[in-house]
Amino acid sequence: MRFFRHVAASTLAAAHIAQGLDITINDTKSIDSALSTIAYGMVKYYQGNESGMIPGELGDPYYWWECGAMFNSLINYWYYTGDTTYNDIVTQGMLWQVGPDNNYMPPNQTKAEGNDDQIFWGFAAMSAAEFNYPNPPSDEPQWVALAQGVFNSQAARWDSQYCAGGLRWQIFTWNNGYDYKNSASNGGLFNLATRLGAYTGNQTYFDWAEKLWDWMHDDVGLIGDDWQVFDGTSIDDNCTSLDHTRWTYNQGMILNGAAIMWNQTNTREWRERTEGLWNASSYFFTEEMIMREICEPTTNCNTDQLSFKAYLARFMAASTKVAPFLYDSMMPYLYKSAVAAAQQCDGGSDGVTCGMKWTQNTTWDGSYGVGQQMCALEVIQATTIQRTSAPVSADTGGTSKGDPSAGTGGDTTDAAAPTDPITAGDKAGASILTVVVLIGTCSLFYWLAV
DSSP states (O other): OOOHHHSOHHHHHTTTHHHHHHTTTTTTHHHHHHHHHHHHHHTTTTTTTTTOOOTTTTTTTHHHHHHHHHHHHHHHHHHHOOOOOTTHHHHHHHHTTTTTTTTSOOOTTTTTTTTHHHHHHHHHHHHHTTOOOOOOTTTTHHHHHHHHHHHHHHTTTOOOOOOOSSSSSSSSSSSTTTTTHHHHHHHHHHHHHHHHHHOOOHHHHHHHHHHEEEEEIISSOSSSSSSSSSEEEGGGTTTTSOOOOOOOOHHHHHHHHHHHHHHHOOOOHHHHHHHHHHHGGGGGTTSSSSSTTTTTTTOOTTTGGGGGGHHHHHHHHHHHHHGGGGHHHHHHHHHHHHHHHHHHOOOTTOOOOOOSSSSGTTTSOOOHHHHHHHHHHHHHHHHGGGSOOOOTTTTTOOOOOOOOTTTTTTTTTTTTOOOOOOOOHHHOOOOOOOOOOOOOOHHHHHHOOO
């Protein structure tokens, strides 16, 4: 499997078998067959369960965060299909990487770990709780508690000294980007706060969600007046200027958080925000309703960015479960994108390796890797969201146990720990290296303009 990862793309192209994947929307058999093939192709890149390897790490060229994102996709795969093939390696890796404070800050990563890295592991733990994925052994940290550990450790990093608040991109001063406050970190914490609030019923999480939204939208403009989500801003000028680069995953995580807030409040304000964020997502789709990343036209996506579409697809589908008014307008985009993604899964020596450019129809683009497989997996399984059950909470069948002081070293007076009275829900109850892309080529500007 390690050899497969490093085979040159030209060699794969030369050995290409014109086979591909055929899917038919609403045909469970064809969808599940394609998902099984794609999931297998993705897991081929993972050696963490092998002797001498580290559970929860993909190794070069992938950063640590992407293994957490991959595990989340495999938890979702189990949720959509019921296939338990990968549950053992997911649980093993998820528990191996929790760190001494049960908040996904393992010693082997903390020198380089950013807030956006940590949040993707928190997302995976939260998904496990919401879907009633099998719980860890009783002597291990539990899924909700791990998500709470991530939340508490990040909320404690709220930085009021600069820009009136917000999370920095990086956790530690020695890492490039420590002076940058981005949507990946703040939008990620917003998303996790809404989900923890929905699961536990604890108002503190919703208060934090409101706080994060207000800071991103009202204070610094990371969420624009037309509901665009921009990459980030720097403390060097007190966050008065923005990097206006837009990425699929940022839009998706904030869209999903807003949909959950509407579900919990049933207010016109949150409905307008949710609809606005979805309407602004059209930026990431062609006229044929096929999803694309900003870096695709120039073939300039780095390893991280090759996975970003997976998260927009994931969060779009999840949003329809909590905000059903999105379903009719959203699903045609997922359907069209899924069919196009399946047609790109016709590369490599096996004839079913997935590429990146879904707009390229049946001609494999020559790229391959975890990100490409994950994007195809998430968008295709998203088409079957209607057959799945709604996310559970502590009051609606959720079995994962929480720990409101998780990630605080047991100090319940920590500023980030929920201060409201603990409810029955509590008792029952993840680097994206966000590259600040400087878009300077005429060709890319032309593409953005058309």
